[in-house]
Amino acid sequence: MSGLRPVREARSDCAYVTLVTNADFALGAGALLRSLRLSETQADLVVLHTGGVEEASLAPLRERGARLVETDLLPTSDAFNTAHARDALHGAAPFTKGEKPAFHTPLDNFAKLRLWQLDYDRVVFLDADTLVLRNCDRLFDYPEFCAAPNVYESLADFHRMNSGVFTARPSQATFDRIFAELDTPGAFWRRTDQTFLQHAFPDWHGLPVTFNMLQYVWFNLPGLWNWDSIHILHYQYEKPWQNPHPKADRLAPLIDLWHAYAGDGPVPALSELPAPA
Template sequence: MAKVAYATLAANPDYLIGATALARSFRMTESEAPLLVLAPEDLPGLDQMEAEGVRVVPTRPPEVSEAFRERHSRAAQHREAPFTRGEKPSFHDPLLNFAKLRLWELDEYERIVFVDADALFLRNCDKLFGYPGFSAAPNVYDALDGFHRLNSGVFVTEPNKATYETMMLVLDAPDAFWPRTDQSFLQDYFADWHGLPYIYNVLQYVYFRLPQLWNWDATKILHYQYEKPWQEDHPKRAELGPLIDLWWNVMEGRGLPESLDPIVPVA
């Protein structure tokens, strides 16, 4: 069998909270592949992360120019490409998103399935290792035109250090600006990306914005894009309450419900 792995990114303490729940959901899938957690080596709490049965891979964002860092600071990114459909929490740092590109350096693995730390595994996803690299699920959460765009919360890649070096030349080209950070970059770099079924990356807004696409029995991975379920005073508790409760059930070891129906607005 090819050497494969799942991976996630815990770039700061807040996303380490998400990675903990992700690891606990991953154990329920009974996959034989390992789960890697890419994280800064000095991040507090990594020993507890290893106790969850994952392999911690010390990681830092790519080395980029100061001009690139200025263009992709939180203030600049939110000013030049503001989020208008949801709210990013205060701990969201756009620059840290690019650390997931370090996956391409891990060429001891033939294939890696990346899953964002603000997600949950609901079912076994080992079938993804049969997809070509680069494959990604669509960015569908409030309209069907999202099927034309990828979401970098779940993707399949074939690590290759030479590819990583080429990616870095494109990433930090003069005046390059990636409005949705790694997501914009990956869609540009892999323009002929292979599409994964959306059930491998069901974005939480589908629950109340596109309930016709919500299929609990088929969903493999649930992705909490925008607001995070562990946030205090969650701004969308009214719309996402059952999904927030689901996340906490997994985090606290209570498992998954047999069914979870969407909230359909009354006309």
């Protein structure tokens, strides 16, 4: 597997995969891994991690049963790297709906494409800032490429996909195809992997928003929020472990839920959680 260095062999033909590029996202991955174990999945749990993550941050992920796979960043050109560096990208395509934390490293997002080189038949990718609230193993039976729409402000968002959760079928041929499309002269992917993956898989299949419920739905579209149907909660923009948290007053129940999963104590029953105000 060029560019990948797993620490042990795969135990299943299916895996949930996340990407960790620094200590902050390792914190997120720890809560995600616990949520997956509590969902009683039997699939492998895989953490792709780049060279910038220290062992002290990886050890808790190993203790929660993750298969750690060290990955190289993609061998993209200097021009590509310059265009997608944090300051350049945020300057050319600023975020106007929410805030990305200082540890957000947009160029590293493209490393998730390495999952197509993994030794699994079927994978579900989950960003490290997600929680799995119900068993989602049915997603392994979904085709490539399935993702939920990027809905968090209005119904107009349904035409865009969100790459925080998606289904894939690892294949070196697919990796070679999409990598060839990624770094072309003048390439600029406004929202990094998200914009690129929608380009690479233009006929993407739509998952229900309940399989990638974006946290801003809580206050922008509360009528869509129903704890009885949410399978995956995605903390887009601000992260629940940030302290101080810029939107703590608006997202307090969701922040508290994340901290419950991040710890070792009980997690609340979804039926006991409050509805949006």
